[in-house]
Amino acid sequence: MSIEKLNMQSPDLVNENIEKLAALFPNCVTETAQGKSIDFDLLKQELNHAVVEGNKERYRLEWPGKRESIVAANLPINKTLRPIKEDSVDFDNTENLYIEGDNLEVLKLLQESYLGKINLIYIDPPYNTGKDFIYKDNFTQDSNEYKEESGQKDEYNQRLVANPETAGRYHSDWLNMIYSRIKLSRNLLTDEGIILISIDDNELINLRKICDEIFGELNFIATLIWEKGRKNDSRFFSQGHEYILVYAKDKYNLKQKDIKWREEKPGAREIYEEYLRLRKIYNNDFESIQSELKKFYSNLPNEHPSKKHARYSNVDERGVWRDDNMSLPRGGARYEVIHPITGKPCAIPPGGWRYATLEVMMQKIKDGYVVFRKDHTEPPIRKTYLVRGDEDASKYNESNEEDEDDNDNSGDLGLQVIGTYFYRSGLQATNELQKLFNEQKIFNNPKDHEILARLIDYCTCQNKNAIILDFFSGSASSAQAVMQLNTIGNGKRKYIHVQIPENTGEKAQAYKAGYKNICEIGKERIRRAAKKIKEETGADIDYGFRVYRLDSSNMQDVYYKPQDYQQSALDLFADNVKPDRTADDLLTQVILSWGLPLSLKIEQITVEGKQVFKVAENSLYACFDKGIDEAFAKAIAEDQPLRIVFRDNGFKDDTAKSNVKQLLKQLSPETEMKVI
Secondary structure (H helix, E strand, O other): OOOOEOOOOOOOHHHHHHHHHHHHOHHHEEEEOOEEEEOHHHHHHHOOOOOOOOOOOOOOOOOOOHHHHHHHHHOOOOEEEEEOHHHOEOOOOOOOEEEEOOHHHHHHHOOOOOOOOEEEEEEOOOOOOOOOEEEOOOOOOOHHHHHHHHOOOOOOOOOEEEOOOOOOOHHHHHHHHHHHHHHHHHHHEEEEEEEEEEEOOOOHHHHHHHHHHHHOHHHEEEEEEEEOOOOOOOOOOOOOEEEEEEEEOOHHHHHHOOOOOOEEOOOHHHHHHHHHHHHHHHOOOHHHHHHHHHHHHHOOOOOOHHHHHOOOOEEOOOOEEEEEOOEOOOOOEOOOOEOOOOOOEOOOOOOOEOOOOHHHHHHHHHHOOEEOOOOOOOOOEEEEEEOOOOOOHHHOOOOOOOOOOOOOOOOOOOEEOOOOEEEOOHHHHHHHHHHHOOOOOOOOOOOOHHHHHHHHHHHOOOOOOOEEEEOOOOOOHHHHHHHHHHOOOOOOOEEEEEEOOOEOOOOOHHHHOOOOEHHHHHHHHHHHHHHHHHHHHOOOOOOOEEEEEEEEOOEOHHHHOHHHOOHHHHOOOOOOEOOOOOHHHHHHHHHHHOOOOOOOOEEEEEEOOEEEEEEOOOOEEEEOOOOEOHHHHHHHHOOOOOEEEEOOOOEOOHHHHHHHHHHHHHHOOOOEEEEO
């Protein structure tokens, strides 16, 4: 009796794409010596109203190697991730991940487990200044040939090569590197997902065209300009800025779900908390509350952010409010609003009424959002409330459906829209990192974790459980940003970091301080930042992270290509698993192969004297011990696991293998059983 084996390799995206096209255009599927293929001439005709007569010019970005980069993204790999518990913090309980390895290969391994599950991606790739190292992807060369060509023979078999401006394929090599990675990353985003990419002038235009192609031009959101400081040694202009490209997975979906990004205005929280404090003291004595609130403003230092909101000096049961204009700047409606005391029409503001109809105006008056003055000679005033950004604004403020042309659609809810240009000195991030590492400069040009925290919070403002992926992790600034965010408002965001263990170089300060590669810096930065945040806030958040390292598959080559071996050679492989691999290694590869997240809770139990891994309660059971028999099957069936996996040679004998499958089918019919 045959039992289905786990695939134990990354998805074959070429075959998946062929199947998707076959579902739409079955007549375009043909066969070749290699298997199913697409007849591209027929496919072109299916997608065109006119007769297609060959290649035609089109608007798109082309460069040498573009097709190869698409192939590189789609090729499956026989690799896995291995847990490194000694480098991890709180491995058994944390949901954060730090993965060491080539990000292209790691992205392939994450395709099933995190398909459509990532809420936000932030990356800071090499800027292609001529001084950066870039990834050179060539999966057709053997390992020794590749290491010789790359010029870097180290314990991690890195794929990093220099890309000087004098190189004949200076832009092309960078484009090949970035295209395949962004292409794969898009698959991981949720339908509301966002990607932010830091870049400078060297490749901004090309990166924009790549993202237009991969995400679609309609899903472009903004180009942010981050001014970091002036360089007075520049020959022409000081180029102290860089950019952050922002794209949505599906911008139309964001609009359909009425998702709007807002951030809390600096100082608004303190004002609202003072209001709550005064309400407890004075209850509904709003005159006293108003008087005390004015004292609160006057006692603040001039540089305090709340001072800027001193115009919010009125209070009522809804909160703190200010007078606001009733007119629209570009011509509102004109109708009569009768003053309740004088009985005469109120003066119409120069720009006309803010609200389109008298019916809407009367409803606002009834709800208490519009207040009449002493008589009809002046227009009424509109109340605009200030509330905390983490509160439901509709609870305290009017809705502004009619204010589509208003410059401030937030209605001053204590929230604001971020502009596309902002300033923050690049020295602040460098100084912050040096403080963490006892004034040692161990990393050049780290990203500012406070800016990243602001952007992550802004773009995921409606989801405090967001998963953030950074696959050019560098010094791990975004991990510190996520932890910092989680200390506010019971956040439970999780991060996944991916970084190739690029050597720091023997002459570098980092190397002399004991950090031989960038991954060692990143992991230590997270540990130190976590300690600092916990000491300063005392917040009960997830400070841990699981470390995984990219490696070759746990399985012998014969597992994937038994047809390449003669029977006599097959007999030499009594076990499909490589001899140096542990049960923890096997479990990780099984989790990836079954498409489960690596952050799931893992427990170990003993059943009939055998070690069993429980992943997310009964989502997955795995037992890699030998001697599996009927008694074990009966015991395990009591827990009704959804999935269970064994070693192919782990059964007591062939009879036990067949009986175990039948028993599980009878006693736990929902259990899916596979072997490796």
